[in-house]
Amino acid sequence: MWRNIAGFSKAAAATAAARTHGSRRCLSTAIPGPCIVHKRGADILHDPWFNKDTGFPLTERDRLGLRGLLPPRVISFEQQYARFIESFRSLERNTQGQPDNVVSLAKWRILNRLHDRNETLYYRVLIDNIKDFAPIIYTPTVGLVCQNYSGLYRRPRGMYFSAKDKGEMMSMIYNWPAHQVDMIVITDGSRILGLGDLGVQGIGIPIGKLDMYVAVAGINPQRVLPIMLDVGTNNQKLLQNPLYLGLRQPRLEGEEYLEIVDEFMEAAFTRWPKAVVQFEDFQAKWAFETLDRYRKKFCMFNDDVQGTAGVALAGLLGTVRAQGRPLSDFVNQKIVVVGAGSAGLGVTKTAVQAVARMAGISFAEATKNFYLIDKDGLVTTERSKLDPAVVPFAKNPAEIREGASIVEVVKTVRPHVLLGLSGVGGIFNEEVLKAMRESDSCKPAIFAMSNPTLNAECTAADAFKHAGENIVFGSGSPFEHVQLENGNVGHVNQANNMYLFPGIGLGTLLSGARIVTDGMLLAAAECLASYMTDEEVQKGILYPSINNIRHITAEVGAAVLRAAVTDDIVEGHGDVGPRDLSHMSKEETVDYITRNMWFPIYSPLVHEK
Ligand SMILES: NC(=O)c1ccc[n+]([C@@H]2O[C@H](COP(=O)([O-])OP(=O)(O)OC[C@H]3O[C@@H](n4cnc5c(N)ncnc54)[C@H](O)[C@@H]3O)[C@@H](O)[C@H]2O)c1
Ligand SMILES: O=C(O)C[C@H](O)C(=O)O
Ligand SMILES: [Mg+2]
CATH class of the missing domain: 3.40.50.10380 (Malic enzyme, N-terminal domain)
Incomplete structure (x- = not known):
């Protein structure tokens, strides 16, 4: 047992996974309550929320005008479930040997088609097979889906508000058919995972995050709303693509941009004052600006800044425990963070605050053991045009030179933790990982948190191979556990804000x-x-x-x-x-x-x- 950083709540909850039930639209009861439907016949079959396909019992077929519209035999939910899983497994068998991207997209398509047809069955297979299906509806495949979205698009999901809708949003929001919305995930597509500006194609991220909300948090799927705020894109390839589905204009900037986001927020909270809004995959400047602007006014948070910070902090504290040291030793851990964007800065700030709280020192003093590296190397006070957000973490160049490379910093500092949120695949190369063998920790930690898989700072196998078999490893996207030469298994943690x-x-x-x-x-x-x-x-x-x-x-x-x-x-x-x-x-x-x-x-x- 251990006490947490603030020292006020008790330790480890039971890990037994209690299955959590709650019936459709009513609280958990053994017999589900009835569901009122305002349509009949084929309209019901085409509504994925109500549709039961071949699962409609005969009495319901009579009541709802479905007789003759379905094959006569009634199939149980369990049979429908088994049938879907069998078609999924058969897809896996039939695509063996094909390129990973092709297989992943084929799997995404089969799940997406079920989502379009029958939400009850879709979410049930998702919940029961979350380990297999999360990598398809969420990272890494969702990244591929966003990259190919204009080609994959078949039918709309969520709402699109564009720069052309200025002044109209307050009425447009009423076009959404559901009366109640609980959870909204919004993006402007400007920094989709580590894949950059994907414009309107970034809608895949709010859809994937909300699928996780339904499957993992049990949010009612009729009450979720994915939002794309299309303010243009600076991605030239997309702008030149005749099939691109978004606005073909450069991104709005400055006040023009903020007016669009303001208008959406006002509209959404006017219609659904009790909703929670999650900002997702905004480029750093807008992630911070919108968080500052709205967090005291609306019920919102930024997942990349705040969700990631919490998951990373939990990982950092776990690392101290893994070393067999008391949590209070967190204040002595030397931590190198690579990537000073929305995620890297959110993590660093939160971890520094935790050190300050635990050690009873000022924020400035608590930055002593933190080293922040961005695309220009180690951030020091010597840097010209220092971004105000990184100023608190800039090191004295007398300690290590301005712009020092990752390997230089690792060799000099011998950190306990090397944490990547840079979006750059492979930058924890062999040299960097080998340098971590000289860490001052008995169990150095490497977190390659960038997504999707190809953007991870290193693979799990390389981390254990080069940095040593005693490391602790976490990655944003899933990797297989690693079979180590010493006969043990190198455990891979998915250090992802989904937790x-x-x-x-x-x-x-x-x-x-x-x-x-x-x-x-x-x-x-x-x-x-x-x-x-x-x-x-x-x-x-x-x-x-x-x-x-x-x-x-x-x-x-x-x-x-x-x-x-x-x-x-x-x-x-x-x-x-x-x-x-x-x-x-x-x-x-x-x-x-x-x-x-x-x-x-x-x-x-x-x-x-
Ligand atoms: N695992 C998670 O839960 C999680 C959560 C949020 C973000 N992420 C991932 O983190 C990555 C970054 O996200 P972000 O929102 O901070 O992006 P961002 O664009 O705001 O920041 C990227 C940062 O990386 C730095 N960088 C770029 N190239 C570099 C290089 N060669 N060496 C060192 N630093 C370099 C940039 O200077 C910038 O500071 C993305 O890949 C994203 O998928 C993961
Ligand atoms: O989407 C994820 O998998 C995590 C995170 O929000 C990210 O932007 O990479
Ligand atoms: Mg994100």
């Missing part, structure tokens, strides 16, 4: 918090950091298996909710008021959260005109 953003959104939503506070974000990180047992952490396992992600998400959601109560910003959710929330014990909060997580099962459909 936090679903719980942050869920806890915020179910508390009815007006805003997302630092206290809520810290609680999320602490919950993740304390989730693993000492025994697991000693083996280099810092995060739960993705198979347990629904469980950790409920725990994170509860931690976020309780922090919101502490910060006195909750307004309640549905029938549950702020007083009810504040009287819940920790266990009751987890129970409240899990009972409100949607779970895909067919409900009886009842037609109403």
